[in-house]
Each structure stands twice: as C-alpha cells, then as structure tokens.
Amino acid sequence: MDNIEQAPDITAFLASSIHDMKNSISVLINFMEDQLADIETQDSPALRKMAPMLYEVKRVNSNLIQLLTIYKVGNTVYPFDLTENSLGEFMEDILSQSKHLLDYQGIQMECEFDPDLYWYFDRELVSGVISHALNNxxxxxQNKLRLSAHQTDAGLEFHIEDNGQGYPPSVLETGHAIEQGVNFSTGSTGLGLYFSSMVAKMHKNQGKTGSITLKNGGAYGGGCFILRLP
Amino acid sequence: MAIISDASSLFSSKSFLIVDDFQGMRSMMREMLKAFGAKDIDMCSNGSEAIAQIGKSKYDVVLCDYNLGSGRNGQQVLEEAKFRNLIGPSTAWIMVTAEKTSEMVLGAAEYTPDDYIIKPINETTIKTRILKAMAKKEALFDIEKAAKAKNHTKALALCDEQLKNAGSNTTELLRIKTNLLLSTSHYEGAKQLFEQILAVRDVPWAKTGLAKVYFQTADYDTARSLLEEVVEEHRSYLEAYDWLAKTLEQIGELSEAQRVLVRCAELSPNSVMRQRTLGEIAQKRGDLDVAEKAFRKTLVLGEHSVLKTHHAYLGLAKICSDKNNPAEALKILSSVQKEFDSAETTLQAKVAEGMVYRKSGDLVNAKKVAQEVAATVKEIANRVPSQISVEAAELMMETGDKESASELLQMAVKNNHEDEKLISLVNGVYTKGNMQEEGKKLVEASRKEVAETNNRGISLAREGKLDDAVEMLRNAKTMLPNNTRILMNLAYVMVLHMQKNGHNNTLIREARESVDRVAKLNPSEKRLSQLVGMLEALPG
Structure with a gap:
C-alpha cells in the first residue's frame, strides 16, 4: 500500500491556530473594555449593545484558552505550577477581571471568603475554571451571583451560585458522567466541564484528588457549581 | 520610621523599568504605572538596551515582556542580569507573557522571575502583583543579603525569626531555609524539614529536596525512587528530571539517564544547560549522533545567553575529531578560546587541540601544542580540577614527554589519593604511555605518602599536640589544596583545638574555608555535615 498519503498532523496546526486566535481576541477584549470605560452614562444604547458583545468575545477567549490548555496537558508540556496562593489576592484578581462585564449586565455579585487563607493550587488554571463558571x-x-470559598474536610471549596433556572437535567447528568470518568457525548457545555474536571483532577494531595460538582438549589435557588481542591 | 500606608506614595518612591518591543505596549504600561502613582519610569525596547540600562541604574521593579523579538528573550535578559550581578536582592522582576513557560515557572530557582503576569493584562491584577512583589522583596531582603554574603548562620537565624510570624511568605521562607541547609551540608536538618513539609502537603520542590539529601549522602536508590515519584506526579517539574538524570548517571544507568534528559529537554526546549548535559551523557555512552545534535543545539541556544558553556564546544570538537573531521574540530577549538576568556578553558581547549592533531596523525603539531600545555599547566595545575590535569598529562604522555606527564599525574594522585575513579584514569594514562608497572608503583608511593602525612597529623592530635597537628596538616594543605581528606582532617583538628583552647578567629576562618572547599570538591563527603555541625556548635 504505497500510494496512501499520510494524513497531516492536524493537531499541531490546530494548536498554533488557536494560539494565534487567542492573541487576536485578547487585543479585541482590551479594546472593547477601553471603549466601555469611555462611555460615561451607564444607560446609553451603545453600552447595552456592547455588553453582550463583550460577553461573547470573552466566551470565545475562554474556550480558546481551555482548548489550548487541554492540548498542552495532553502533551504533558503544560507547566503545572502548584504553589501556595493567598486566597485574598486570588479572589481580588478574579473580581477585577469579571467586574466590567457584571456591571454592564446589571448583575449583583456577592462574595464571601477568608482573605487570610493560603492554599496550594495552579493560579492560572483555577482562575480559568472560576472565571468560566462565573461567566456561565x-x-x-436573573440578576444575582454569589462567589464563595471556604475550607472544608475535602480541602478548599469554591461555590458559584445564581438565581437562574438552574442546570437542565442533561447537563447535571453530563457533569455526573465526567466525575465518574465515563466517556460522554457533549452538549454545548462539554468543553467547559471537561476543562474544569481536568483541572480539578490535576490537583492532588495526600491521596486525595480535586473534583467538581454541579447541582441546583444553593444559596439563591438557581445553579450551583462547586470546585474542590485538596 | 515612617509607615507608608497608601499604595500611591509607595509607587512614587520606587523606580521602574519597562522592557517591551512594542511602542504601544510600553506607553500603555507607563500610563498604568503613572496612574498608580509611579514617577520614576524608564523604558527600553530590547534585551541589549535593557542590560545596558540595568547596568547603569538600579531599579526596584522591572516589568519585562517575555517575547522581545529577535535577540534575547525576557528570560535570557533576566538570567544575564542575575548572572552578572546587575540586579541584587532588592529588585523585583515581573515577567509579562502571553503564556507561561516551564523555564519561567519551574526552572532553576535562581533564574526564575519573582512573578509573572499572563496577557491580556488587567490594571488591578498588575497593581496587586507589583505591590506583592515589592513587599516580598522587602521582607526577604535581609535574608537574601546575608545568604549572598555567605553568612549562612545569620541568614538561617533570620529565616527562623520570620517563620515565627509566618504569613504570605511561608513557602518562600521554607524554600530559602532548606536551600541554606543543603548548601551548608546540614543534611540531617534539611531532611527533617522536608519530611515535616511533606507530612502536610505533597509539594514537588520538597520531595525533590528530600531526594537531594539522599543523593548528597550517597543513598542513590532512595533518591531515585523519590525522584521517579515526582516526575510521575508532576510531569512538568523540571528540577526533578535534572536530579533524576544525575542520580542515574551516578549509579551507571546511562541509557536511562539519557532517556530522562531527552524528555526534560522536550519540556524546556530553550535550556542551554539541559542540552549540554544531554550531549555529555550521550557522548559518554558513545551515542555520537545524539551527542552531536545536542551540542550543536547548545551552541545555538547559547548564542544570546550568558549561560553559554565551553563544555559543549569541547564536546562537539571531540565528536568531530572522532568522526574524522579534524578541520571542523580545530575550528571549534579556536573559537572557544575567543568566546571564553578563562585560563582553565584555554588550557582545556589546548589539550583537546593536541589530541585532535594526534588523532589525525599530525604529530609535529601535536607535540608543539603539548609543549605549550606543559608550560601552562605548571602554573595553574593547583587551580584547575584534577581531571583536567590528567587530560593534559595524557596529551604529554602520548606525544613523548613522559617525565612531565608523570609529574603531573603524581600531583593529581596526591590531591585525590582516595578517589578510585581518578586513580584508575591515571593508571590508564600510564598504560597508554607503556609505563604500566612503573606507573602503578609511583601511584602507590604517592598514595602512601599522603596517607602517612594524614595519619601523623591525626596521631599528633590524639596525643594532644594540637598545635603541631594543625601545623602539619596546614603545610600538607598548602602542597595539596585539593585533597579533601587533608582538608577534612585539618578542619577537624582545628575544631578540637578550639574546643580545648577556646575561640580563635584565624582557626575558625581557616576551618570554614576548608569545609567550604570540600563541599565544592566533593559535596557527598559523608562526614561533612557532621563536621559543619561541630563548627557551628563552637561557642563564641
């Protein structure tokens, strides 16, 4: 069988293209945030049009980052950086990154954590998981969000809760399947959940492994996303 | 003391350098810093300018883009600044980057930045990170300064002091403390601390550190299994690969060591040091193709790096010579003497040059070079590692100057009379010069002579004649400055002297010097940490 052409290695192209797209999107996000900051009145029509645009662009950006990270972890070239982080600084970072968008969308955010707590995790990966969950x-x-973090027997737990309709049953099942390590067929949220679950599992300590949980109910009765890090 | 409470006045009191190849990015960062309150801000657009600028003025904070276009990247600029001592413990280096790389995050601790920020950058993030880095530098300044001045006892005391009211810098303090313990051969103390840390949390640096303790105390099997655990659990933790390869080399598993290094080089494709080590292991195994590729890559990577190394040039020259390409070998050897301005490197290159001529059958030139080598080595033999003297002796032996060669070999034996590896190298050289029997006798005589001096020194000490013992071993040390047994015994006798007669500034300085020299020549010397402990325990 000499005449079979070898299939090109598409993954390398995909990875470099994703990298390139991610850089363009970053420029776009910086630009849009600058523009939004220049709009003086909080109630202008421009703002109302711009906010959903920023949301979509951020979603694309976070998807690209997740794809690239999954690719790198798969090739074991991701520099997993397990260091002690100040929860206070970490949360402040997260809040400052999501502040713009939540303000424009008119969403109220409540936050609760112990600023003096220190915990071991990879700053970029966990920040990716939390930002994604917040964005979601x-x-x-409807109009309320709650981000909290506290220490439990399982380790450090992040909770992201809202007062929406909650997760549909299909997503709850998918989430369950990922946790079981079962092969899953994706809905639209497959990537984010896969990424979050992968990040959780990369965090290990003393025989314990990190995990994620999706449920309905929580503080505001909507969806509740939980990330546990041992 | 004035307490500066608001961030703005803190920013206004510090100096900043922005390094970025894009004009737009530079002005955006400057505007940000100005908004935070900074007044003293310089900017430059590439690595060479940055090095020049850092050489001229002192900065509190350097914000450096990782990708600086052609020429050096941000990591190489940082390495050069640290290597050349252009920045001290008070400068915070923050790397701004599109993505984190292994070198930046998990590379050798002395060359990692204080923090990194992933683009797109956000005002609040950059502000908190800068404030945090400045606070850390300030908190650790005294410790790092003491450590840099080799005042380890003071540095350790300061660490303990700060660990008492531990806060944000606990991990950093523990890392510094364990490093201090390791570098001063306090292996027992280091071991305890690592085990204490690991009992609470699986952290790769602590497990790797524990493996280092086992390596230094010659328990290579335990070191190996610990390191294998680390690379299994933390596949991108580079330092563990480095030590695993080193351990495997030590126990003679060269092909396994090569496999580990290939993997590690994949993870950190820009590391000069790892390509070089890979080349050396492959060369040792006789895998010339892999070695050649690795050495050539080392040269390319080293082009803009202050960490470039003459070893790769020498290794590559030898491979060219082995592959019957003496012309290229000679070209490489002449370039190494131009690129590296050091007597030791020049000597090594000269020796290699002579070997290339000899191998290619050009005995006239080989002899000429050997004469030059003989003249130089006489002057600097005591300052270069004994292995290099033995290489020089081999060239002299093979080009007919048996007398000078033998003299040099005896010196090497006397400096290393208990080092079986070196002695067997020496015997090999005698065999090549058809002096096997004669050489063996000479080697034995030299070993005996040194052993006797040593024993006499120790007997004098046992008899309580401590002054005489010190005097005798001190003279031996002057003759044989690289003999670890003599250095150890000298330090030991000096400790006995001070235990009996009290503190003595000269003795304590000399004893410390001897111990430091041993730690450098043979860090795995078993009694070293015990001796260090005795020295530290001396009153006053």
Missing part, C-alpha cells in the same frame, strides 16, 4: 452563571442568572 452570569449568562443564566
């Missing part, structure tokens, strides 16, 4: 909740909530 912001999309489905």
């Amino acid at each position: 909740s912001a999309h489905y909530t």
Whole structure:
C-alpha cells in the first residue's frame, strides 16, 4: 500500500491556530473594555449593545484558552505550577477581571471568603475554571451571583451560585458522567466541564484528588457549581 | 520610621523599568504605572538596551515582556542580569507573557522571575502583583543579603525569626531555609524539614529536596525512587528530571539517564544547560549522533545567553575529531578560546587541540601544542580540577614527554589519593604511555605518602599536640589544596583545638574555608555535615 498519503498532523496546526486566535481576541477584549470605560452614562444604547458583545468575545477567549490548555496537558508540556496562593489576592484578581462585564449586565455579585487563607493550587488554571463558571452563571442568572470559598474536610471549596433556572437535567447528568470518568457525548457545555474536571483532577494531595460538582438549589435557588481542591 | 500606608506614595518612591518591543505596549504600561502613582519610569525596547540600562541604574521593579523579538528573550535578559550581578536582592522582576513557560515557572530557582503576569493584562491584577512583589522583596531582603554574603548562620537565624510570624511568605521562607541547609551540608536538618513539609502537603520542590539529601549522602536508590515519584506526579517539574538524570548517571544507568534528559529537554526546549548535559551523557555512552545534535543545539541556544558553556564546544570538537573531521574540530577549538576568556578553558581547549592533531596523525603539531600545555599547566595545575590535569598529562604522555606527564599525574594522585575513579584514569594514562608497572608503583608511593602525612597529623592530635597537628596538616594543605581528606582532617583538628583552647578567629576562618572547599570538591563527603555541625556548635 504505497500510494496512501499520510494524513497531516492536524493537531499541531490546530494548536498554533488557536494560539494565534487567542492573541487576536485578547487585543479585541482590551479594546472593547477601553471603549466601555469611555462611555460615561451607564444607560446609553451603545453600552447595552456592547455588553453582550463583550460577553461573547470573552466566551470565545475562554474556550480558546481551555482548548489550548487541554492540548498542552495532553502533551504533558503544560507547566503545572502548584504553589501556595493567598486566597485574598486570588479572589481580588478574579473580581477585577469579571467586574466590567457584571456591571454592564446589571448583575449583583456577592462574595464571601477568608482573605487570610493560603492554599496550594495552579493560579492560572483555577482562575480559568472560576472565571468560566462565573461567566456561565452570569449568562443564566436573573440578576444575582454569589462567589464563595471556604475550607472544608475535602480541602478548599469554591461555590458559584445564581438565581437562574438552574442546570437542565442533561447537563447535571453530563457533569455526573465526567466525575465518574465515563466517556460522554457533549452538549454545548462539554468543553467547559471537561476543562474544569481536568483541572480539578490535576490537583492532588495526600491521596486525595480535586473534583467538581454541579447541582441546583444553593444559596439563591438557581445553579450551583462547586470546585474542590485538596 | 515612617509607615507608608497608601499604595500611591509607595509607587512614587520606587523606580521602574519597562522592557517591551512594542511602542504601544510600553506607553500603555507607563500610563498604568503613572496612574498608580509611579514617577520614576524608564523604558527600553530590547534585551541589549535593557542590560545596558540595568547596568547603569538600579531599579526596584522591572516589568519585562517575555517575547522581545529577535535577540534575547525576557528570560535570557533576566538570567544575564542575575548572572552578572546587575540586579541584587532588592529588585523585583515581573515577567509579562502571553503564556507561561516551564523555564519561567519551574526552572532553576535562581533564574526564575519573582512573578509573572499572563496577557491580556488587567490594571488591578498588575497593581496587586507589583505591590506583592515589592513587599516580598522587602521582607526577604535581609535574608537574601546575608545568604549572598555567605553568612549562612545569620541568614538561617533570620529565616527562623520570620517563620515565627509566618504569613504570605511561608513557602518562600521554607524554600530559602532548606536551600541554606543543603548548601551548608546540614543534611540531617534539611531532611527533617522536608519530611515535616511533606507530612502536610505533597509539594514537588520538597520531595525533590528530600531526594537531594539522599543523593548528597550517597543513598542513590532512595533518591531515585523519590525522584521517579515526582516526575510521575508532576510531569512538568523540571528540577526533578535534572536530579533524576544525575542520580542515574551516578549509579551507571546511562541509557536511562539519557532517556530522562531527552524528555526534560522536550519540556524546556530553550535550556542551554539541559542540552549540554544531554550531549555529555550521550557522548559518554558513545551515542555520537545524539551527542552531536545536542551540542550543536547548545551552541545555538547559547548564542544570546550568558549561560553559554565551553563544555559543549569541547564536546562537539571531540565528536568531530572522532568522526574524522579534524578541520571542523580545530575550528571549534579556536573559537572557544575567543568566546571564553578563562585560563582553565584555554588550557582545556589546548589539550583537546593536541589530541585532535594526534588523532589525525599530525604529530609535529601535536607535540608543539603539548609543549605549550606543559608550560601552562605548571602554573595553574593547583587551580584547575584534577581531571583536567590528567587530560593534559595524557596529551604529554602520548606525544613523548613522559617525565612531565608523570609529574603531573603524581600531583593529581596526591590531591585525590582516595578517589578510585581518578586513580584508575591515571593508571590508564600510564598504560597508554607503556609505563604500566612503573606507573602503578609511583601511584602507590604517592598514595602512601599522603596517607602517612594524614595519619601523623591525626596521631599528633590524639596525643594532644594540637598545635603541631594543625601545623602539619596546614603545610600538607598548602602542597595539596585539593585533597579533601587533608582538608577534612585539618578542619577537624582545628575544631578540637578550639574546643580545648577556646575561640580563635584565624582557626575558625581557616576551618570554614576548608569545609567550604570540600563541599565544592566533593559535596557527598559523608562526614561533612557532621563536621559543619561541630563548627557551628563552637561557642563564641
């Protein structure tokens, strides 16, 4: 069988293209945030048009980052950086990144954590998981969000809760399947959940492994996303 | 003391350098810093300018883009600044980057930035990170300064002091403390601390550190299994690969060591040091193709790096010579003497040059070079590692100057009379010069002579004649400055002297010097940490 052409290695192209797209999107986000900051009145028509645009662009950006990270972890070239982080600084970072968008969308955010707590995790990966969950909740909530973090027997737990309709049963099942390590067929949220679950599992300590849970109910009765890090 | 409470006045009291190749990015960062309150801000657009600028003025904070276009990247600029001592413990280096790389995050601790920020950058993030980095530098300044001045006892005391009211810098303090313990050969103390840390949390640096303790105390099997655990659990933790390869090399598993290094080089494709080590292991195994590729890559990577190394040039020259390409070998050897301005490197290159001529059958030139080598080595033999003297002796032996060669070999034996590896190298050189029997006798005589001096020194000490013992071993040390047994015994006798007769500034300085020299020549010397402990325990 000499005449079979070898299939090109598409993954390398995909990875470099994603990298390139991610850089363009970053420029776009910086530009849009600058523009939004220049709009003086909070109630202008421009703002109302711009906010959903920013949401969509951020979603694309976070998807690209997740794809790239999954690719790198798969090739074991991701520099997993397990260091002690200040929860206070970490949360402040997260809040400052999501602040713009939540303000424009008119969503109220409540936050609760112990600023003096220190915990071991990879700053970029966990920040990716939390931002993604916040963005997701912001999309489905009515008008309220709650981000909290506290220490439990399982380790450090992050909760992201909203007052939306909650997760549909299909998503709850998918989430369950990922946790079981079962092969799953994706809905639209497959990537984010896969990424979050992968990040959780990369965090190990003393025989314990990190995990995620999706449920309905929680503080505001909507969706509740939980990330546990041992 | 004035307490500066608001961030703005803190920013206004510090100096900043922005390094970025894009004009737009530079002005955006400057505007940000100005908004935070900074007044003293310089900017430059590439690595060379940055090095020049850092050489001229002192900065509190450097914000450096990782990708600086052609020429050096941000990591190489940082390495050069640290290597050349252009920045001290008070400068915070923050790397701004599109993505984090292994070198930046998990590379050698002395060359990692204080923090990194992933683009797109956000005002609040950059502000908190800068404030945090400045606070950390300030908190650790005294410790790092003491450590840099080799005042380890003070540095350790300061660490303990700060660990008492631990806060944000706990991990950093523990890392510094364990490093201090390791570098001063306090292996027992280091081991305890690592085990204490690991009992609470699986952190790769602590497990790797524990493996280092086992390596230094010659328990290579335990070191190996710990390191294998680390690379299994933390596949991108580079330092563990480095030590695993080193351990495997030590126990003679070279092909396994090569496999580990290939993997590690994939993870950190820009590391000069790892390509070089890969080349050396492959060369040792006789895998010339892999070695050649690795050495050539080392040269390319080293082009803009202050960490470039003459070893790769020498290794590559030898491979060219082995592959019957003496012309290229000689070209490489002449370039290494131009690129590296050091007597030791020049000597090594000269020796290699002579070997290339000899191998290619050009005995006239080989002899000429050997004469030059003989003249130089006489002057600097005591300052270069004994292995290099043995290489020089081999060239002299093979080009007919048996007398000078033998003299040099005896010196090497006397400096290393208990080092079986070196002795067997020496015997090999005698065999090549058809002096096997004669050489063996000479080697034995030299070993015996040194052993006797040592024993006499120790007997004098046992008899309580401590002054005489010190005097005798001190003279031996002057003759044989690289003999670890003599250095150890000298330090030991000096400790006995001070235990009996009290503190003595000269003795304590000399004893410390001896111990430091041993730690450098043979860090795995078993009694070293015990001796260090005795020295520290001396009153006053």
